[in-house]
Amino acid sequence: MSWLSPSDWQAVALSLKVAGWATALSLPPGVFMAYALARWRFPGRGLVNGVVHLPLILPPVVTGYLLLIGFAPNGVIGGVLAKLGITLAFTWRGAALAAAVMAFPLMVRAIRLAIEAVDPKLEEAAATLGASRLWVFATITLPLIVPGILAGAITAFAKAMGEFGATITFVSNIPGQTQTLPLAIYSQLQVPGGEASAARLAAVSVTLALGALLASEWLARRIAARIAGGNG
Amino acid sequence: MLEIALHHRHTGFTLDIGLRAPDGVTALFGPSGAGKTTVVNAVAGLLRPERGRIAVNGEVLLDTEAGIFLPPHARRVGYVFQDARLFPHLSVKSNLLYGRRFASSRKDGSEIDRIVEMLGLGALLERRPASLSGGEKSRVALGRAILSNPRMLLMDEPLAALDAARKAEILPYFERLRDEFQLPILYVSHAPAEVARLATTVALIEAGHLRGIGPAREILSDPSLAPALGMREAGAVISGRVVAQEEDGLARIETAGGEVLLPYPSGQPGQALRLRIHAGDVTLSVPRPAGLSALNILPVVIKQIRPADGPSVYLRLALGGEHLLARLTTRSVSALGLTEGRMCHAIIKAMSVASEDVG
Numbered sequence: 314m315s316w317l318s319p320s321d322w323q324a325v326a327l328s329l330k331v332a333g334w335a336t337a338l339s340l341p342p343g344v345f346m347a348y349a350l351a352r353w354r355f356p357g358r359g360l361v362n363g364v365v366h367l368p369l370i371l372p373p374v375v376t377g378y379l380l381l382i383g384f385a386p387n388g389v390i391g392g393v394l395a396k397l398g399i400t401l402a403f404t405w406r407g408a409a410l411a412a413a414v415m416a417f418p419l420m421v422r423a424i425r426l427a428i429e430a431v432d433p434k435l436e437e438a439a440a441t442l443g444a445s446r447l448w449v450f451a452t453i454t455l456p457l458i459v460p461g462i463l464a465g466a467i468t469a470f471a472k473a474m475g476e477f478g479a480t481i482t483f484v485s486n487i488p489g490q491t492q493t494l495p496l497a498i499y500s501q502l503q504v505p506g507g508e509a510s511a512a513r514l515a516a517v518s519v520t521l522a523l524g525a526l527l528a529s530e531w532l533a534r535r536i537a538a539r540i541a542g543g544n545g
Numbered sequence: 546m547l548e549i550a551l552h553h554r555h556t557g558f559t560l561d562i563g564l565r566a567p568d569g570v571t572a573l574f575g576p577s578g579a580g581k582t583t584v585v586n587a588v589a590g591l592l593r594p595e596r597g598r599i600a601v602n603g604e605v606l607l608d609t610e611a612g613i614f615l616p617p618h619a620r621r622v623g624y625v626f627q628d629a630r631l632f633p634h635l636s637v638k639s640n641l642l643y644g645r646r647f648a649s650s651r652k653d654g655s656e657i658d659r660i661v662e663m664l665g666l667g668a669l670l671e672r673r674p675a676s677l678s679g680g681e682k683s684r685v686a687l688g689r690a691i692l693s694n695p696r697m698l699l700m701d702e703p704l705a706a707l708d709a710a711r712k713a714e715i716l717p718y719f720e721r722l723r724d725e726f727q728l729p730i731l732y733v734s735h736a737p738a739e740v741a742r743l744a745t746t747v748a749l750i751e752a753g754h755l756r757g758i759g760p761a762r763e764i765l766s767d768p769s770l771a772p773a774l775g776m777r778e779a780g781a782v783i784s785g786r787v788v789a790q791e792e793d794g795l796a797r798i799e800t801a802g803g804e805v806l807l808p809y810p811s812g813q814p815g816q817a818l819r820l821r822i823h824a825g826d827v828t829l830s831v832p833r834p835a836g837l838s839a840l841n842i843l844p845v846v847i848k849q850i851r852p853a854d855g856p857s858v859y860l861r862l863a864l865g866g867e868h869l870l871a872r873l874t875t876r877s878v879s880a881l882g883l884t885e886g887r888m889c890h891a892i893i894k895a896m897s898v899a900s901e902d903v904g
Contacts, residue, residue, distance in 0.1 A: 435633075443618050443644050448647070
């Protein structure tokens with residue numbers, strides 16, 4: 314893909330890094346949250362569910378704004394992180410956080426559906442065979458929801474790759490720092506003669522998204538066949 | 546010894562049961578919705594009753610008064626579910642060995658091989674549950690429960706999902722299990738044929754309450770409990786021993802009250818059997834009848850007469866040291882002048898005894 318300019322490459326690489334970290338770091342809490350929402354009945358469950366899904370319905374600008382308030386060096390959480398030497402605002406880490414927050418509800422949804430499809434009777438059976446809750450989760454629930462986790466991760470990754478509004482609000486549009494693919498496309502469209510570059514980046518964007526989707530479909534089908542399959 | 550005392554309410558249903566069962570197979574027997582599964586789930590720890598106490602061989606699993614509730618994984622009760630509940634993502638072998646890693650004392654390799662062989666699972670080990678037949682799934686579920694090295698077994702209608710042919714295939718495995726492993730077994734069923742074949746003790750449960758408990762022979766031949774067993778299903782169990790296999794496919798079987806001829810093509814001389822005789826299949830005659838096509842005529846003494854629903858009564862008949870149950874019309878009983886203590890003859894057509902009732 315030598316037809317991409319070095320700055321184009323920079324945007325693609327940054328996007329992959331941001332989306333990769335966003336997906337990887339939100340997976341464990343995503344699985345936990347999905348499990349809690351699917352299987353536990355606790356006071357405030359509706360509220361938690363609402364908060365998790367909020368980024369899905371809130372204008373992304375508002376999410377970005379709230380992140381800015383919370384995670385700016387003088388913000389509540391940002392202040393604590395600043396003392397630890399971690400800066401999020403206007404860095405790629407902040408872009409990853411914004412992408413993760415925006416993608417989180419999609420990930421939780423996919424995994425939660427997978428958990429709800431696991432028959433609790435199987436988990437009961439495992440318990441009667443001596444498996445504690447953690448063992449039941451590790452040996453029964455988790456293997457059975459792998460396709461769902463995969464689907465959730467891919468969806469989250471794709472969403473993170475495309476995140477625009479919250480990112481530009483929270484961490485701005487700094488080439489090499491926070492200028493991900495969509496932000497680069499947007500910037501190219503703002504300058505005269507940038508259409509060709511924008512088109513190339515858009516093509517990359519489409520290819521990556523489609524590739525991820527196809528890969529996840531294929532993997533999920535293989536895993537589902539392995540789980541249910543008669544021939545191991 | 547299994548001690549169960551439970552009080553539990555949910556959605557308009559009250560379970561209030563107290564029972565003590567000796568070792569062996571205790572059948573929780575009764576109509577659907579009587580609360581049998583609730584009892585078993587409480588023993589397994591899958592259900593937390595409002596009040597209760599459950600102990601197996603003196604070890605307390607639940608005591609609400611003392612605040613004891615052992616979680617399911619700490620109870621070591623092997624549960625064989627009606628729907629097998631095999632883990633779909635694991636091979637048969639991994640399913641069988643699932644509970645092993647959690648067991649405090651493990652069964653060694655030869656013990657595993659013995660159970661695999663006993664249940665006929667050798668050829669299935671590498672297969673996935675999805676490719677197994679219903680009967681095979683039941684056997685794997687049974688093996689999985691035993692291999693978790695439990696202190697007792699719970700079985701909730703493990704045969705209910707199978708057709709008659711599969712049931713006939715599986716029952717002998719359960720019998721071997723009962724005889725070879727000295728484990729207390731709580732067996733839920735609403736099928737009298739299974740109960741008659743397997744149970745040492747029968748606990749009859751109706752609408753959340755215990756109607757009667759005792760040795761299988763006593764309960765199944767009790768005329769006052771017979772209506773609860775169901776009109777078509779009431780029948781006593783007697784034991785027998787194959788004397789000889791006749792060439793016409795009938796087996797000559799020795800019972801406490803004399804020899805009988807019944808259809809049982811695969812009997813080996815000396816083999817011990819349980820025979821279930823339906824109450825409706827027993828005819829009574831005061832003098833010994835002659836010129837009758839029925840092959841089995843046994844001298845009996847009428848022990849008890851109890852009214853049943855409609856125009857019929859149940860009679861408990863002493864046959865040697867055991868009991869038969871007969872259902873006759875009130876009209877016949879008064880016409881023949883049958884009273885308690887009277888000697889008469891029980892007539893049983895060989896062909897009225899189904900093959901599933903002999904074994």
